[in-house]
Amino acid sequence: MVLRTSYSFEFFPPKDVEGEERLWAAIEGLKSIAPDFVSVTYGAGGSTRDRSIRIAQEITKRTGISTVAHLTCVGSTRDELIAILHSYKEAGITSILALRGDPTGGPSAPWTPTPGGFNHADELVQLADEFGGFTIGVAAFPDGHPASNGDFDKDVDVLIRKEELGATFATTQFFFEVKQYTQLVEALATRGSRLVIIPGILPVTNVKLLHRMAELGGTPIPRHIADAFAKVENDPHAVRALGVEIATSLCRDLLAAGAPGLHFYTMNSSTATQEIYRKLNDAQ
Ligand SMILES: Cc1cc2nc3c(=O)[nH]c(=O)nc-3n(C[C@H](O)[C@H](O)[C@H](O)COP(=O)(O)OP(=O)(O)OC[C@H]3O[C@@H](n4cnc5c(N)ncnc54)[C@H](O)[C@@H]3O)c2cc1C
Secondary structure, three states: OOOOOEEEEOOOOOOOOOHHHHHHHHHHHHHHOOEEEEEEEEOHOOOOHHHHHHHHHHHHHHHOEEEEEEEEEEOHHHHHHHHHHHHHHHHOOOOOEEEEEOOOOOOOOOOOOOOOOOOOOOHHHHHHHOOOOOOEEEEEOOOOOOOHHHHHHHHHHHHHHHHHOEEEEEEEEEEHHHHHHHHHHHHHHHHHOOEEEEEEEOOOOHHHHHHHHHHHHOOOOOOOHHHHHHHHEEEEEEEEHHHHHHHHHHHHHHHOOOOOEEEEOOOOOOHHHHHHHHHHHHOO
């Protein structure tokens, strides 16, 4: 049996009218790929809550594509999280990505839970499962969670616990080395996990943004990749071409290693992702 590769795209809720036009143009550009789902992020401290819900709801209404709405524990009590789950359900959202969210000082800063709220994402997974009606996804970190200090076994334990509490899939932080992904997938499989791990791909189109995102997400940039980008960083066309080449090669290696699908961090733009998709499919 040949299983079809799933394609999915992540978007963030735009701040203004121009941003929204850009988002719809990106979705229009990616529609022909017939994505399996798109996901919509949730801003720090719930700052984008209403926009996240509206955009997720409208994507499904306009395109028929199912959406995964992200939800974090930052700044919300348990009762407030229940109220948000109600509003997701009323908006017709049937899948969520249950996250803890980052501390205000960044991903490696000390975490302080909101009084009456949750300490970790596993509690949100449990709440969403008890609430019912949602397919639940979680975050996975092939290079290790930035707050886990390299404790790979702990990251695996956390994913297993989330699966036991009701999660069925995970999308990963972006990364550059396929062995980081396979190591995580194999460690989970050894423990009997059936969690579907969808690798997250960042098509790099801007070197400064790459460094900022890598720092925030705790993703190491391998030396040869950092050097290659440094050589062309003042030439936007060359950066984009290199970003597409690196991402395409990673996607090919991941699919060859058995990845069930590819999840693209689109940054609300479609062209680089479309180009990677064409290259992957032209070669088949
Ligand atoms: C695919 C993806 C999408 C994302 N989308 C968003 C978004 O939309 N909005 C946003 O604000 N952020 C988002 N993030 C960032 C995410 O919120 C942060 O990475 C956050 O620091 C961790 O979230 P988590 O769900 O993994 O937390 P947790 O699972 O709570 O893990 C955080 C740390 O605590 C440890 N830990 C977990 N459970 C336990 C436990 N029971 N006991 C002890 N230690 C534990 C873990 O090992 C880890 O070190 C996303 C990340 C990814 C990978």
